[in-house]
Amino acid sequence: MARTQKKVDAVIVGLGWVGSVMAMELTAAGLDVVALERGPDRKTVPTFAYPKIADELRYAVRYELMQRPADSTVTIRHNTGQTALPYRRLGSFLPGTGVGGAGAHWNGLLWRPNAEELRLKSYIDERFGADIIPDDMTIQDFGVDYDELEPYFDRFEKIVGVSGKAGNLNGAIMDGGNPFEAPRASEYPMPPLEQTYDAVLFAEAARNLGYHPFPKPAANASQVYTNPYGMQLGPCNYCGFCERFGCLNYSKSSPQTCVLDALYQRQNFEYRTNATVLKVELAPDGKTATGVTYADAKGEEVFQPADLVILAAFQLNNVHLMLLSGIGPPYDPATGAGAVGRNYAYQMTGATSLFFKNIDFNPFVGAGANGVAFADLALSQMDFAKNGFIGGGYQSSQQTNGQPIHHLPLPDGTPAWGAGWKKAVGEHYGHSMDIVLQSTNMPYRDAYLDLDPTYRDPFGRPLLRMTFDWRPNELKQAQFFKEKAAEFGREMGADASSSFYPDGHYDTRVYQSTHTVGGAIMGTDRQTSAINRYLQSWDVHNVFAPGANAFPQNFEYNPTGMIGALTLWAARAIREDYLANPRPLM
Amino acid sequence: MRLQILITALALTAGSAFAADETETGEYIAQLGDCAACHTAPGGAPFAGGLAIASPFGDIYTTNITPDPQYGIGDYTLEEFDRAVRRGVRKDGANLYPAMPYTSYAKVSDADMAALYAYFMKAVAPVHKPAPASDLRFPFNIRFGMEGWDIVNRPEVGFTPPYDDAQLNRGAYIVEGLGHCGACHSPRNLMQAQEGYTAASDRFLTGGTLGVWPVPDLRGPESAPQKWSDAELVEYLTTGRNAYTAATGEMALVVERSMQHATEADMDAIVAYLKHIGLPAAGSDKAAATGAGRSDDTTAMLTAAKPDMPEGARLYLDNCGACHTVSGQGAPRVFPNLVGNSLVLSDNPGGFIEVILKGAMMPSTRRAPAALAMPGFGDRLSDDDVAALASFIRSAWTNDADKIEAETVKKIRGQL
Structure with a gap:
């Protein structure tokens, strides 16, 4: 029998970006809020304190800040004919855990999607005709338009603190920014970061090739910054320990640097760590949740009653909890019925390394979101009929670090070990630069999430099962961009190159991106979405699930900007509409 | 549902005036x-x-x-x-x-x-x-x-307003009385009694000692209240930080638990009073501590980072430079400025050494909630290291204070 805690107005599952920002919003509305975080507490000091955090082996190779597969993982298979096996060793994607979540260990790229990407189905129908969409490609509109979300993107960027240059300010195209971006109401909160030499070369080559390069929007502070919560960032020192690390310098935006100390001052907020939510409990009629059951640090089950449940865990875990709790009908790929688990998507990424014998790039100078991008090949700029695939992407330079264990690019054809390998390392270390691709991934009828029939977690719950593989559309897209990167190599006169672009089955062993999305997608039709346009469960109206789980397909840009905007958008609906009259908002 | 009731209740109370009892x-x-x-x-x-x-x-x-x-x-x-x-x-x-x-x-x-x-x-x-x-x-x-x-x-009970100005009198009432600033900021005599309880005494608020920490003078021409603008003083007292420095040690607690709650009028009175009681040439924070006009070759040396630079400079780059930067100036309100910093340059280096060993944390206040912290380096740096590093910082840029001996570091480490 579970112990029962005192009832609260709202319980939040997970204390990362979504959980912490939602907690600020709900406590501001006067609600008593408890956040339950499955991982440990984490603070800049002592958790990320210099110099111990700058330990590549511990954090970047052994993944200290990530979830342990032995505690929590998924099973994966390429198609419905296979038996899925557990993802026992982190590779392709790295879900975080602990206070701050992925917001503590990310690189800090804070983009907005293009307007077209939020109404992709409508856009394609209007522009190219519905026939261009393959039968098994289940593209949908988000159900919320860019113009509606703009104030929330703007607000989230101010909370996070972003260094960048606007390219479209209220419709006016600005020099030095991204001319293809959707209109922004205001300039970025901080000017762009300083650029490393690879970015200078990349920008020059991009211009020569007819593109429009601009500094990537970086949640790495280029100067001192105070956000609307009064939280402060200090200028980044380009130490190169961003991705997979917590920031030692109060420079990378994170729940720690941007939200938590302000949140901890609120008397109506409490958080508990090492508290793994096992299930959302439903009232007998199944129409509302009564709270959540979690396991505390000792494994004891605790029931936390609440009037409002916010699922603010990592995308996969939000979907898992909804499936385990019976929040909405599970998706069946055979019939297309049910919506929970539908439209899982990933991110098509790739990278080309260019080698220059006579250039010392000094890779020790870097920042997570450093670099220059161009968006001339963004989805909104592409002719799908001509290209033969539906998709788009951005390519950019990126010098994040000089860490030798996990980031040691070598030219194609280099031996993988032995004396030849050693010699190549000596020749090429510090003499290469990367061009990275981040591009869209469309959803498919049988790319989905459900509960695994075989494997269980330490709490006895079925693991989440992922059924996913690359499709011809995405593989064609990867090759398209690989060739674009090769043009840079020729333009810049590289001595050698190497590249990684998926060209077959999805390989879970190689890190590609932690941008797993979908599975509990938002929309305006309860038959094809798990949550409505306010991120509210269609079936259990006091459960909201803002997060990347809401994306019907993956856009080309990094997800955090959209996740933050959706969180604030959902919070507004809760505060201004739902609380006064709790009910399905659609 | 309870949420509904709560919102109604909020709506009812929102408009009513705050009744101060x-x-x-x-x-x-x-x-x-x-x-x-x-x-x-x-x-x-x-x-x-x-x-x-x-x-x-x-x-x-x-x-x-x-x-x-x-x-x-x-x-x-x-x-x-x-x-x-x-x-x-x-x-x-x-x-x-x-x-x-x-x-x-x-x-x-x-x-x-x-x-x-x-x-x-x-x-x-x-x-x-x-x-x-x-x-x-x-x-x-x-x-x-x-x-x-x-x-x-023991002074007599009661407060006689010393000035013809209501704001200065309010400031005196808080600083000399209720706020008991003199308890730490005034020197103590051999009987451990505070020297002076009002500004009429030219010992009052001229600095003291608390454990191993120097407590800054508040009245001399080089003291913070006399050098900083009113706004900078208010910012320091209500947020524990300003463009130059951050509140550390006991003062961080004073800011967090006391000063941040002062009303605007009371804060202005405190500042007006502190500004008013400046002394022409007293106090322990001496101008000599910063050799103004001395050429600054430290920044150039740290930027070049040649392997043969002195050990203290190397230790600075390896441990401090990420935040405090090669200029020593850090970043306003986030990373305190080490140049001309009274804790760094004090004749009593105890507080400075303790911060290096143990770290420090800014208070979390309403206006500035971020409890920005510096980690301690005591587990990483030996007494000799700390002495070399502290001596370097005290003499780098335009700083000009005495060398620190390893023996002093050892003593302070022993008291932590």
Whole structure:
């Protein structure tokens, strides 16, 4: 029998970006809020304190800040004919855990999607005709338009603190920014970061090739910054320990640097760590949740009653909890019925390394979101009929670090070990630069999430099962961009190159991106979405699930900007509409 | 559903005026008087005492001042409460140790005393638990001895407004009285009594010592209140940080628990008073500490980072430069400026060395919630390292203060 805690107005599952920002919003509305975080507490000091955090082996190779597969993982298979096996060793994607979540260990790229990407189905129908969409490609509109979300993107960027240059300010195209971006109401909160030499070369080559390069929007502070919560960032020192690390310098935006100390001052907020939510409990009629059951640090089950449940865990875990709790009908790929688990998507990424014998790039100078991008090949700029695939992407330079264990690019054809390998390392270390691709991934009828029939977690719950593989559309897209990167190599006169672009089955062993999305997608039709346009469960109206789980397909840009905007958008609906009259908002 | 009720309730109360009653006034008096600084132990219940205050004569434990009749002050009448706070005499007639700043509280008004009493009796939760007994060496453990001390050192109860200006008088009332700033910021005589209780004394607020920490002078021409603008002073006192520095040590707690709660008018009065009491050439923070005009080749040396640079410079780059930067100036409000910093340059390097060894954290305040912290380097740097590093910082850029010996570091490390 579970112990029962005192009832609260709202319980939040997970204390990362979504959980912490939602907690600020709900406590501001006067609600008593408890956040339950499955991982440990984490603070800049002592958790990320210099110099111990700058330990590549511990954090970047052994993944200290990530979830342990032995505690929590998924099973994966390429198609419905296979038996899925557990993802026992982190590779392709790295879900975080602990206070701050992925917001503590990310690189800090804070983009907005293009307007077209939020109404992709409508856009394609209007522009190219519905026939261009393959039968098994289940593209949908988000159900919320860019113009509606703009104030929330703007607000989230101010909370996070972003260094960048606007390219479209209220419709006016600005020099030095991204001319293809959707209109922004205001300039970025901080000017762009300083650029490393690879970015200078990349920008020059991009211009020569007819593109429009601009500094990537970086949640790495280029100067001192105070956000609307009064939280402060200090200028980044380009130490190169961003991705997979917590920031030692109060420079990378994170729940720690941007939200938590302000949140901890609120008397109506409490958080508990090492508290793994096992299930959302439903009232007998199944129409509302009564709270959540979690396991505390000792494994004891605790029931936390609440009037409002916010699922603010990592995308996969939000979907898992909804499936385990019976929040909405599970998706069946055979019939297309049910919506929970539908439209899982990933991110098509790739990278080309260019080698220059006579250039010392000094890779020790870097920042997570450093670099220059161009968006001339963004989805909104592409002719799908001509290209033969539906998709788009951005390519950019990126010098994040000089860490030798996990980031040691070598030219194609280099031996993988032995004396030849050693010699190549000596020749090429510090003499290469990367061009990275981040591009869209469309959803498919049988790319989905459900509960695994075989494997269980330490709490006895079925693991989440992922059924996913690359499709011809995405593989064609990867090759398209690989060739674009090769043009840079020729333009810049590289001595050698190497590249990684998926060209077959999805390989879970190689890190590609932690941008797993979908599975509990938002929309305006309860038959094809798990949550409505306010991120509210269609079936259990006091459960909201803002997060990347809401994306019907993956856009080309990094997800955090959209996740933050959706969180604030959902919070507004809760505060201004739902609380006064709790009910399905659609 | 409960949410609905809650929202209705919020809507009903939102428009009503805030009714300030006596306990609320009393809470504010307790904040300005910073009772919690000593009477609430870290992690302990509010005002339940138990904080150890180190004195040259042994540890003094603060008492339980919750309204518990047995272990707290629940059976104190207003008169008895008043006698303890303003005269330093306990209910049973015994004298309090002057770690309790009754010599400053003597200036608190009758009305404020009544409000403070109401707050402690009505709004503070009683804690039925004794605080530990103090542990003073003979003869200081004989409270009887305090009577003689009081005869010599205790000022009369009451506050005579010294100025023709209401704001300055309010500032004096807070700084000299309720806020008891002099308890730390004034030197102490051989009897450990505060030197001067008003600005009429040119020893008052000219700096002191707290444990190994130097407590800055507030009156000399090089002192912070005399150098900084009003706005910079307000920012420091209410947020624990400004463009130059950050509150560390005990002052961080003073900001967090007391100063941040001061009303705008009271804060302006505090600042006006501090500005008004500047002295032409007193105090311990000397201009000589920053060799103004000396050429600054430190930044160039750190930027070049040649392997043969002095060890202190190398240690600085390896440990400090990421935040405080090659210029030593850090970043305003986030990373304190080490150039011309009074803690760095003090004749008493104890606080500076303790920060290097143990780290420091800014207070979390309403206006500046970020509890920005510097990690300690004591587990990484030896006494020799710290001495070389501290000596380097004290002489780098335009800083010009004495070298630190490893022996000094060892001594301070031993006291942590």
